[in-house]
Amino acid sequence: MFRYVINRLISLGLSLLAASLVIFAVVEVIPGDPAAFMLGLNASEDTVAALREDLGLTGTLGERYFVWVGGMLSGDFGTSYTYRVPVSDLVAARLWVSVPLALYALLLSILLALPIGMVAAARRGKMLDYGIMGLTQLGIAVPNFWFAMLLVVLLAITLPIFPAGGFPGWDAGAFAALKALTLPAVALALPQASILARVMRSALIETLGQDYIRTARAKGLSEGQAIRRHGMRNAMIPVLTIVGLQFSFLLAGAIIIEKVFFLPGLGLLIFQGITQRDLIVVESVVMLLVFAVILVTFLIDLAYALVDPRLRHSR
Amino acid sequence: MIGIEKLSLTLSGIPVLRDVSLEIAAGRTLGLVGESGSGKSMTALSIMRLLPHGAQMRGAVHLENRVLSELSERQMCAVRGAEIGMIFQEPMTALNPVQTIGDQVAETLLVHGAASRPEARAIARERLARVGLVPERFPLDRYPHELSGGQRQRVCIALAIALRPKLLIADEPTTALDVTTQAQILDLIRELVREEEMACLFITHDLAVVSEMADEIAVMKAGAVVERAPTAALLREMRHPYTRALFDASRHQPERTAARSEAPLLEVRGAVRDYTLRRQHLFGPRPTFRAVDGVSFALKRGESLGLVGESGCGKSTLTRAILGLEPLQGGEILLDGQPVSPRMPAELRRRMQVVFQDPYGSFNPRHRVARLLTEPFHLTGRPPDLEERIGEALENVGLAPSDRDKFPHEFSGGQRQRIAIARALITRPELIVLDEAVSALDVSIRAQIMDLLADLQGQFGLSYLFIAHDLTVVRAITDRVLVMRAGQIVEEGETEAVFSAPTGAYTRALLAAAPVLPSV
Numbered sequence: 001m002f003r004y005v006i007n008r009l010i011s012l013g014l015s016l017l018a019a020s021l022v023i024f025a026v027v028e029v030i031p032g033d034p035a036a037f038m039l040g041l042n043a044s045e046d047t048v049a050a051l052r053e054d055l056g057l058t059g060t061l062g063e064r065y066f067v068w069v070g071g072m073l074s075g076d077f078g079t080s081y082t083y084r085v086p087v088s089d090l091v092a093a094r095l096w097v098s099v100p101l102a103l104y105a106l107l108l109s110i111l112l113a114l115p116i117g118m119v120a121a122a123r124r125g126k127m128l129d130y131g132i133m134g135l136t137q138l139g140i141a142v143p144n145f146w147f148a149m150l151l152v153v154l155l156a157i158t159l160p161i162f163p164a165g166g167f168p169g170w171d172a173g174a175f176a177a178l179k180a181l182t183l184p185a186v187a188l189a190l191p192q193a194s195i196l197a198r199v200m201r202s203a204l205i206e207t208l209g210q211d212y213i214r215t216a217r218a219k220g221l222s223e224g225q226a227i228r229r230h231g232m233r234n235a236m237i238p239v240l241t242i243v244g245l246q247f248s249f250l251l252a253g254a255i256i257i258e259k260v261f262f263l264p265g266l267g268l269l270i271f272q273g274i275t276q277r278d279l280i281v282v283e284s285v286v287m288l289l290v291f292a293v294i295l296v297t298f299l300i301d302l303a304y305a306l307v308d309p310r311l312r313h314s315r
Numbered sequence: 316m317i318g319i320e321k322l323s324l325t326l327s328g329i330p331v332l333r334d335v336s337l338e339i340a341a342g343r344t345l346g347l348v349g350e351s352g353s354g355k356s357m358t359a360l361s362i363m364r365l366l367p368h369g370a371q372m373r374g375a376v377h378l379e380n381r382v383l384s385e386l387s388e389r390q391m392c393a394v395r396g397a398e399i400g401m402i403f404q405e406p407m408t409a410l411n412p413v414q415t416i417g418d419q420v421a422e423t424l425l426v427h428g429a430a431s432r433p434e435a436r437a438i439a440r441e442r443l444a445r446v447g448l449v450p451e452r453f454p455l456d457r458y459p460h461e462l463s464g465g466q467r468q469r470v471c472i473a474l475a476i477a478l479r480p481k482l483l484i485a486d487e488p489t490t491a492l493d494v495t496t497q498a499q500i501l502d503l504i505r506e507l508v509r510e511e512e513m514a515c516l517f518i519t520h521d522l523a524v525v526s527e528m529a530d531e532i533a534v535m536k537a538g539a540v541v542e543r544a545p546t547a548a549l550l551r552e553m554r555h556p557y558t559r560a561l562f563d564a565s566r567h568q569p570e571r572t573a574a575r576s577e578a579p580l581l582e583v584r585g586a587v588r589d590y591t592l593r594r595q596h597l598f599g600p601r602p603t604f605r606a607v608d609g610v611s612f613a614l615k616r617g618e619s620l621g622l623v624g625e626s627g628c629g630k631s632t633l634t635r636a637i638l639g640l641e642p643l644q645g646g647e648i649l650l651d652g653q654p655v656s657p658r659m660p661a662e663l664r665r666r667m668q669v670v671f672q673d674p675y676g677s678f679n680p681r682h683r684v685a686r687l688l689t690e691p692f693h694l695t696g697r698p699p700d701l702e703e704r705i706g707e708a709l710e711n712v713g714l715a716p717s718d719r720d721k722f723p724h725e726f727s728g729g730q731r732q733r734i735a736i737a738r739a740l741i742t743r744p745e746l747i748v749l750d751e752a753v754s755a756l757d758v759s760i761r762a763q764i765m766d767l768l769a770d771l772q773g774q775f776g777l778s779y780l781f782i783a784h785d786l787t788v789v790r791a792i793t794d795r796v797l798v799m800r801a802g803q804i805v806e807e808g809e810t811e812a813v814f815s816a817p818t819g820a821y822t823r824a825l826l827a828a829a830p831v832l833p834s835v
């Protein structure tokens with residue numbers, strides 16, 4: 001187990017290094033002069049030179065890379081060109097919205113998907129299974145912003161239970177904040193839950209054909225007991241993979257939902273950064289997202305090892 | 316004690332069992348033999364009521380004074396595992412890979428409410444020790460992947476007998492195991508049946524095994540029991556022609572006419588194959604495992620050479636090196652004087668072909684026969700007479716040229732193996748490596764394929780390297796035999812001489828462990 005964790009940590013470090021090099025190269029090297037790019041076509045030479053000074057673009061490539069990485073390691077992500085505030089402050093505020101929202105949506109997705117997937121697997125080939133599969137197909141096909149608008153109409157306008165948008169901040173109390181995040185989280189969770197339920201169903205059906213399920217039945221377990229005690233844990237491996245991918249997606253991919261609900265999240269920040277050519281923000285936020293994704297992958301790897309003893313002993 | 320009365324079964328309307336009647340007394344073993352698809356396993360699953368969807372069962376199954384076939388599913392759950400224990404063929408996959416062996420044995424007790432958790436663990440420990448897995452070496456918190464196939468089968472037996480069932484059903488329990496392991500597991504089952512006074516339904520396709528295990532034998536064919544008698548009487552009389560045909564087929568000795576020349580075709584000289592293992596320490600050296608350790612032998616033109624040994628002895632590794640699929644770390648392999656290696660020329664590769672065990676797995680199911688057969692030509696380019704060659708290869712193996720447009724699933728297992736042989740023949744090779752090529756086949760089909768191989772050898776002057784774990788087959792079809800153990804050849808000689816008077820201790824042990832058909 002120890003060696004497995006060490007190996008995963010080494011791979012995490014190498015992935016981060018590779019990602020930072022790629023992002024650095026894309027932003028600083030490939031489009032030519034970032035300062036000129038940020039200011040647009042009509043900028044005068046002087047402004048561009050001043051900005052270049054401002055951005056610390058005067059050193060060699062190597063120096064600039066180390067200044068950038070070193071800054072991030074010490075919590076200094078630079079200063080946003082458009083907002084004129086440290087990027088770390090900008091990001092921190094957004095993270096307080098995006099991370100809880102992603103976790104909330106993921107939790108809903110798991111809570112919905114696992115039981116639904118189990119029921120569909122247990123009733124495979126029967127009417128209930130076809131019904132569930134049809135609904136999940138719909139859940140995947142319909143875009144989440146449509147769900148979002150539907151939810152707003154139903155639960156914010158017709159029945160005013162939840163706010164239709166905006167975020168009061170965590171200072172307003174956890175309840176108010178969670179209430180504001182509920183509709184966006186549900187809208188995000190529905191398509192994800194549909195995918196996860198299908199994965200859960202097929203993973204379970206796959207394990208149900210395995211010899212050890214037959215052994216369990218021969219021991220005297222009922223079909224339901226065999227699924228719960230022997231099928232579930234074996235089916236968790238593909239499910240965990242999808243959960244990992246979904247969290248990464250939810251963290252950065254909630255942009256349309258953020259827009260529908262006027263939530264100040266990371267997705268909107270990066271979108272604004274791109275439209276306003278604020279490369280400092282883009283570079284830092286992208287790096288942060290990459291870090292989050294790699295970290296989640298690492299955690300999922302650890303979860304694999306908890307589920308599957310073969311990984312603990314071998315790799 | 317356990318009685319089956321006029322059991323009939325249909326699967327989605329197709330009859331699978333017809334009027335099967337059997338009974339087994341406590342402490343006795345009934346051997347159920349037959350070829351694949353004869354209904355042996357379905358009979359067992361009918362007793363357990365673990366049938367696939369769409370199964371319709373008629374007739375009655377009695378256990379002591381209860382009628383199992385009338386119990387509800389809930390009541391059956393209480394019978395399974397407690398009163399009937401069952402073990403299966405594939406010990407490698409029969410255990411849950413993510414649960415410890417202790418938990419899996421204890422679960423039998425817990426699910427029937429027969430013990431509290433600590434008691435169940437104590438009983439699990441005792442039962443595992445009973446099947447030969449002593450707690451000092453095999454603590455309860457071991458996982459299945461840490462055990463060998465034989466050890467896993469012992470775990471399966473332990474969980475099947477944890478509650479001292481009245482009936483033990485063993486469905487091909489040793490088919491996937493090596494002969495020496497098989498002998499140990501068979502001994503264990505025999506001992507348990509006697510000591511625990513269980514009735515035992517022993518299912519196998521192997522007549523030698525059943526004649527050693529059973530007090531009584533029932534022969535099944537196409538869903539019906541065709542003959543049933545005490546073992547000695549059945550072997551003596553063989554009243555039903557099918558019984559006789561089965562026994563003849565499993566003793567079958569193909570007629571071989573091939574002329575052996577003295578010129579060597581394949582020479583292996585001091586072959587060494589090392590595998591690099593994972594590092595023990597982060598920056599330590601990579602340890603190596605020597606799978607083939609200085610093997611030398613020569614295969615003459617027109618000869619059939621057997622290579623036998625238990626799993627893990629290095630015979631598959633050696634085979635891959637001979638086929639030029641993996642490099643050697645020492646020594647050399649020559650085919651007709653030219654070196655064999657992963658970079659050998661296609662023309663040399665053409666002269667050596669291979670037939671594998673599993674005709675299912677070695678064909679792409681989406682390709683037609685003609686395309687499957689011509690695969691070897693991807694290396695050498697298509698010959699101008701390709702179309703004639705396809706028809707010829709199919710005819711040579713006893714199929715019709717019109718079979719060229721069919722898909723693999725349209726053939727039976729035996730026919731698929733014929734296609735595999737046709738694919739090997741189509742390049743007109745000199746050496747064919749037969750890697751467990753008849754191991755998965757039923758005895759009657761196996762006899763036909765062995766005849767076919769002998770025929771082709773005489774007709775085309777082929778040389779065979781015959782790799783198998785089944786000693787009976789090797790004895791019937793080879794001129795000389797090599798016995799391999801731990802990467803080395805430990806015995807080599809004329810087949811009859813080695814089998815009748817083995818010189819090495821290992822060969823003797825191997826032969827002693829192999830079940831033999833009593834001669835009648």
